[in-house]
């Protein structure tokens with residue numbers, strides 16, 4: 001296989017000098033910090049409490065040292081203390097522009113965060129997505145099917161706006177069931193699907209005719225980290241090439257995108273590039289708090305360089321991954337990023353039988369077994385002991401699929417975690433979004 005041809009949206013920054021990109025970042029950030037301090041009571045109180053002297057913050061390095069991070073628990077506390085929206089959305093109190101409102105699903109039980117952005121911020125967001133769409137080989141005027149539902153969640157809505165803004169003919173099929181989604185795909189013949197990774201596999205599995213014969217040539221995957229072998233099977237099933245992305249509710253957008261190399265290969269894994277002119281992604285050592293070096297694991301802290309009215313400044317995501325420095329991807333871009341398939345929650349580690357288990361390692365292990373479509377893990381107690389049971393759903397189109405599969409999954413899990421899981425075959429619920437794969441019913445004292 002030859003190298004994919006470079007697809008370039010903005011040659012000057014993509015293939016320019018990384019120092020110049022950092023200069024551009026600071027020139028945008030400087031004004032945002034000043035304006036935020038003057039207009040946003042939430043950030044002002046956080047910075048005042050940390051004793052920040054805004055006038056002395058004169059470079060990206062000063063910024064990293066002086067400005068404290070914020071996180072969703074602080075956003076929620078602000079909402080509770082100052083209902084209903086908190087002091088963070090000061091634009092809401094002085095509206096000069098229409099606002100797009102979003103809530104989070106609030107599955108943690110601590111309530112759902114409220115986020116908003118202005119029409120002009122949405123327009124800037126569209127410019128950020130242009131990089132990702134261009135790198136995936138899409139062109140304005142093409143048809144795209146969006147498989148995420150349109151709801152109060154940011155996921156789905158922002159993808160819709162980004163794709164429409166880029167000039168795609170977007171088919172919003174997310175609110176339909178799988179069968180109707182497939183019908184629309186057959187009827188309108190879109191060239192791309194935009195949604196979440198495992199849902200594309202689900203669509204392929206439930207389709208009566210092989211989807212490899214469909215019009216779809218590009219899969220814009222996301223919302224979940226999966227291993228390379230899973231993606232390769234997905235690409236094969238659709239006869240399409242996959243390009244990944246990563247975003248979060250706090251940013252109200254995706255801000256990491258695959259370049260033309262997609263997921264890459266085992267020898268040369270793809271990079272999810274930060275769109276550096278629009279977002280400052282710091283990848284910090286969990287112990288020292290310092291930026292990690294190329295190839296090292298760190299936790300992401302995100303600052304938006306285009307939200308001037310509803311700022312997001314040094315937001316701790318509790319998501320980590322392997323940092324890739326500017327210029328280290330096979331494409332040679334001056335944008336930094338995260339190695340594809342390495343992103344996972346830093347606060348999601350499960351302790352099972354005294355051993356720390358990373359959900360992303362379990363994802364990788366289970367999905368490495370061919371024929372596995374979805375899975376769910378239930379943790380329970382038997383006396384003092386933890387019991388870990390995994391229900392594995394196999395793709396329907398494999399007649400001999402059950403033979404040896406339970407053993408193969410158990411062996412993959414034992415190899416990845418050192419633990420014995422009870423494996424049963426059964427059916428598991430699907431989601432167009434991120435799938436909730438863990439239930440913890442263990443008794444605690």
Ligand SMILES: [Zn+2]
Pocket residue numbers: 259260261271273329330331332333
């Ligand atoms: Zn690249």
